[in-house]
Amino acid sequence: xxxxxxxxxxxxxxxxxxxxxxxxxxxxxxxxxxxxxxxxxxxxxxxxxxxxxxxxxxxxxxxxxxxxxxxxxxxxxxxxxxxxxxxxxxxxxxxxxxxxxxxxxxxxxxxxxxxxxxxxxxxxxxxxxxxxxxxxxxxxxxxxxxxxxxxxxxxxxxxxxxxxxxxxxxxxxxxxxxxxxxx
Ligand SMILES: [Zn+2]
Ligand SMILES: [Zn+2]
Numbered sequence: 288x289x290x291x292x293x294x295x296x297x298x299x300x301x302x303x304x305x306x307x308x309x310x311x312x313x314x315x316x317x318x319x320x321x322x323x324x325x326x327x328x329x330x331x332x333x334x335x336x337x338x339x340x341x342x343x344x345x346x347x348x349x350x351x352x353x354x355x356x357x358x359x360x361x362x363x364x365x366x367x368x369x370x371x372x373x374x375x376x377x378x379x380x381x382x383x384x385x386x387x388x389x390x391x392x393x394x395x396x397x398x399x400x401x402x403x404x405x406x407x408x409x410x411x412x413x414x415x416x417x418x419x420x421x422x423x424x425x426x427x428x429x430x431x432x433x434x435x436x437x438x439x440x441x442x443x444x445x446x447x448x449x450x451x452x453x454x455x456x457x458x459x460x461x462x463x464x465x466x467x468x469x470x
Contacts, residue, residue, distance in 0.1 A: 289313060289322070289403065294395035296330055297374035304329045309341055313400055315407045320345050322403055326364065333383070334367040335397060343407060347415040351423035352431050358415055362406040368397050 289311050296305055310323045326339030341362040346355055370380055370391045382390065391397045422432035427439040 289399040291328065291397045291399070292395055293328060293335055293368075293391060293397045294374055296328055296335060297370060297391075297395060299330050301330050301332050309339075309399070313343070313403050315343065315345055315404055316411070318346055320407070322362075324362075326399065328397070331367070334369045335391065336365070336367050337397065337399065337402070338365045340364070341403065341406075343403075345407065345411060347411070349417035349421055350414040351416060351421045352433055353424065354417055354431065354433075356415075356417040358412070360407055360410040362403060362410055364399070364402055364406055366402050370395070 288307065289309060291307055296303070304327050306325055306327045308325055310321070312319045313322045314320075315322075320343045322341050322343040324339055324341035326337055326341070329336045329338065341364060342359065343362065344357045344359050347358045348355055366389050368389045368391050369382055371382070372378065372393045372395075373380055374395060382388065389402060417433075424430065425432055425437050425439050428437050430437045
């Protein structure tokens, strides 16, 4: 579960830890992903510290061959959750001055969803690759070089081809000069 009632834990002595198995579908970025792993919740003097390793997968587009692939993500979560109400007296508690810190709601529910989302976003590669050695798309025919070998000539960026293109350029300039000379 990713929404955990921690009312018992808030009453427990500082330093006590409870472990929870997580196996839940969470809406990460643009789709639902199964998140699995284990999270330990430790009572601290001011909060509950959630610490654990979760695994999930997210659908990404390869930055080279543009194919969709499932990218595994490891989330090493370590976040403090601050109670908003006193578990015994129900009185409102002041929050620490940390902007964007995670809180435990008035029903003593600690919700890991937002942390999972944020950690998944951080773990997502900026330029995802379906394989480390993805061959990408052919710049000429657009074919996926991982799937079908094409018979296109090598890239024009190849040194030999850039020499050739200089020659072609020189040839096409030559007649223009001649015409000028004739005038
Ligand atoms: Zn690829
Ligand atoms: Zn090609």
